[in-house]
Amino acid sequence: MTANLALVLTASVLVAAGVYLVLERSLTRVLIGIILISNGVNIAFLVAGGPAGGAPIVGVTEPARMSDSLPQAMVLTAIVITLGITAFLLAMAYRSWQLTGHDEVQDDVEDAAIRRLAVADAESRSYDDGDDDERAPMPEARP
Amino acid sequence: MTAASLVPLPVVLPLLGAGVALALGRWAHAQRAVSVVALSASVAIAAILLVSADSQGPLVVWIGGWPEPLGISLVADRLSALMLLVSATVTLAVLVYSLGQGVADGTRDTPLSIYHPTYLVLSAGVANAFLAGDLFNLFVGFEVLLAASYVLMTLTGTGERIRAGTTYVVVSLLSSLLFLTAIALVYAATGTVNLAQLSGRLADLPDGVSLILQLLLLTTFSIKAAVFPLSAWLPDSYPTAPAPVTAVFAGLLTKVGVYAIIRTQTLLFPDSPLTDLLMWAALLTMIVGILGAVAQSEIKRMLSFTLVSHIGYMVFGVALATTAGLAGAIFYVVHHITIQTTLFLVAGLVERRGGSTSLNRLGGLATASPILGVLFFVPAMNLGGIPPFSGFLGKAGLLQAGVAADRPLAYLLVAGGVVTSLLTLYAVAKAWNLAFWRAAPAEILEPAGTARGSADEPGPPPATPVALPAAMVAPTAGLVLVGVALSVVAGPLFGVADRAAADLRERSPYVESVLPGGVP
Numbered sequence: 001m002t003a004n005l006a007l008v009l010t011a012s013v014l015v016a017a018g019v020y021l022v023l024e025r026s027l028t029r030v031l032i033g034i035i036l037i038s039n040g041v042n043i044a045f046l047v048a049g050g051p052a053g054g055a056p057i058v059g060v061t062e063p064a065r066m067s068d069s070l071p072q073a074m075v076l077t078a079i080v081i082t083l084g085i086t087a088f089l090l091a092m093a094y095r096s097w098q099l100t101g102h103d104e105v106q107d108d109v110e111d112a113a114i115r116r117l118a119v120a121d122a123e124s125r126s127y128d129d130g131d132d133d134e135r136a137p138m139p140e141a142r143p
Numbered sequence: 144m145t146a147a148s149l150v151p152l153p154v155v156l157p158l159l160g161a162g163v164a165l166a167l168g169r170w171a172h173a174q175r176a177v178s179v180v181a182l183s184a185s186v187a188i189a190a191i192l193l194v195s196a197d198s199q200g201p202l203v204v205w206i207g208g209w210p211e212p213l214g215i216s217l218v219a220d221r222l223s224a225l226m227l228l229v230s231a232t233v234t235l236a237v238l239v240y241s242l243g244q245g246v247a248d249g250t251r252d253t254p255l256s257i258y259h260p261t262y263l264v265l266s267a268g269v270a271n272a273f274l275a276g277d278l279f280n281l282f283v284g285f286e287v288l289l290a291a292s293y294v295l296m297t298l299t300g301t302g303e304r305i306r307a308g309t310t311y312v313v314v315s316l317l318s319s320l321l322f323l324t325a326i327a328l329v330y331a332a333t334g335t336v337n338l339a340q341l342s343g344r345l346a347d348l349p350d351g352v353s354l355i356l357q358l359l360l361l362t363t364f365s366i367k368a369a370v371f372p373l374s375a376w377l378p379d380s381y382p383t384a385p386a387p388v389t390a391v392f393a394g395l396l397t398k399v400g401v402y403a404i405i406r407t408q409t410l411l412f413p414d415s416p417l418t419d420l421l422m423w424a425a426l427l428t429m430i431v432g433i434l435g436a437v438a439q440s441e442i443k444r445m446l447s448f449t450l451v452s453h454i455g456y457m458v459f460g461v462a463l464a465t466t467a468g469l470a471g472a473i474f475y476v477v478h479h480i481t482i483q484t485t486l487f488l489v490a491g492l493v494e495r496r497g498g499s500t501s502l503n504r505l506g507g508l509a510t511a512s513p514i515l516g517v518l519f520f521v522p523a524m525n526l527g528g529i530p531p532f533s534g535f536l537g538k539a540g541l542l543q544a545g546v547a548a549d550r551p552l553a554y555l556l557v558a559g560g561v562v563t564s565l566l567t568l569y570a571v572a573k574a575w576n577l578a579f580w581r582a583a584p585a586e587i588l589e590p591a592g593t594a595r596g597s598a599d600e601p602g603p604p605p606a607t608p609v610a611l612p613a614a615m616v617a618p619t620a621g622l623v624l625v626g627v628a629l630s631v632v633a634g635p636l637f638g639v640a641d642r643a644a645a646d647l648r649e650r651s652p653y654v655e656s657v658l659p660g661g662v663p
């Protein structure tokens with residue numbers, strides 16, 4: 001099988017850009033990242049389908065020159081699923097903005113609790129070695 | 144064959160029911176009736192499928208009547224049918240529980256008119272994943288159940304649930320994208336996504352290519368199954384959902400991942416069991432998970448950590464790649480679906496009766512509500528692996544298989560399994576002592592800085608103890624009894640698990656019944 005280099009490059013650029021965005025903290029950016037990755041994966045399906053050919057309709061194209069229609073059917077399914085989930089994530093981002101005024105992905109409750117304990121410990125007398133300048137206060141947990 | 148024509152029904156019936164329930168959104172009674180009927184029918188059909196798959200071999204349906212390798216196939220072999228039966232039973236019990244909760248809360252259309260349709264879609268997705276005969280249909284099954292789970296997870300859209308739901312949705316989406324990538328690569332390498340066809344074609348690939356495909360699929364399913372390095376999302380997101388939702392998630396969703404691991408490992412990659420890698424993953428899952436559970440002071444979070452931890456037992460059985468190991472894993476999945484769901488339902492009852500699930504605030508529940516004490520104690524001991532119960536039998540089966548493997552790493556895992564079992568017992572015994580056995584706390588304040596209540600629950604927390612509605616206790620008691628019955632029928636159940644594992648190792652029963660004309 002010969003792969004189409006342009007498609008492979010497009011897919012990898014899309015996925016790379018998407019991964020960068022997914023690592024962001026704002027849910028909207030994460031969402032855009034996920035859309036980019038999913039488009040990249042969809043293009044990977046086109047690569048998997050082999051070389052482009054004619055429309056796979058009997059009577060229009062000879063069977064030997066037809067393009068493989070199966071991966072395209074899969075891509076269609078994947079696009080529909082991504083569309084639905086994107087709408088749901090947008091609703092969640094909007095709800096998060098309604099409730100908190102931002103749509104940043106918040107910390108795990110457990111992480112926040114551990115951090116509060118750590119902050120409490122840093123200020124306890126048992127740790128006081130008399131050199132206060134070196135100990136910058138830890139950032140407060142996000143409310 | 145008539146039984147084969149039943150195979151699509153566990154997927155179709157709940158989906159149809161979901162549509163009808165959505166249309167009946169204004170009539171809560173009709174909606175409830177539709178849900179109960181659809182899920183009861185699923186249980187009955189799953190039982191018939193299990194009996195016929197056990198006696199006649201795998202049942203196969205090619206949807207739409209396409210010629211054999213082209214269409215979409217649904218396959219119910221022993222493993223699929225067994226999983227289907229257990230999952231349908233548990234889903235039905237949880238549905239009845241949530242009905243009881245809705246009636247008890249006095250709101251006629253509770254929890255929400257969207258709850259029933261979504262719940263039915265979830266069960267259709269689970270059934271589709273169990274029955275899927277090709278990778279892409281497995282993906283669709285996963286997506287259906289995940290999309291439904293996103294909605295159930297964020298039901299009512301409170302701040303806490305949106306926060307936990309964000310992590311859950313994003314992690315699940317990334318695993319789905321990984322799965323899609325794997326499917327694209329599998330198709331590019333072999334030209335098919337049908338599992339039976341793949342079982343022949345993947346063997347012809349160069350080792351490196353096949354290993355990459357295997358690792359991609361394994362990573363995908365490990366995220367869904369919450370195997371250790373990929374498990375961090377679970378304990379954070381599950382406890383915030385409503386009790387029945389958490390119960391069904393804990394029972395089913397991770398087990399669908401485990402099922403997919405079992406299926407792909409045995410059917411697609413039998414020559415590369417990756418025993419060492421999976422064993423380390425299993426060991427770390429067990430130990431890290433249970434240490435998390437020991438550290439928790441909140442029942443739902445503690446149970447979520449034991450859930451992660453006990454996934455390790457199943458991965459251990461898969462890693463052994465022997466018939467005994469697989470049989471142990473299958474038995475353990477059945478046991479764990481039932482018990483974990485029961486415990487989360489009981490946690491919901493505790494929250495209702497005691498007004499909290501924090502062990503720092505609970506106390507004296509054994510005298511306040513003896514029946515709740517029994518309902519918690521029996522499955523908790525079952526989970527901890529006390530002898531007469533199925534938890535002990537499942538662990539014993541796995542440990543025997545581990546000893547029979549006779550490798551240093553397998554012995555290490557046997558030791559790890561015993562330690563995990565003891566620590567599980569410690570964790571649930573701690574919960575029992577604090578919440579049930581000690582005197583009711585007059586006024587126990589949580590230590591400053593760790594205060595975390597169930598503030599996301601709408602309405603004021605019940606200051607005075609409320610009586611438990613019988614409609615919630617009955618399904619919980621039913622599931623407790625099912626859990627106990629698992630040890631009564633352990634012999635036949637192990638028999639089915641053994642035969643299912645032998646089929647999986649053999650591969651030919653599955654492949655030959657899907658493609659009777661030979662692998663094209």
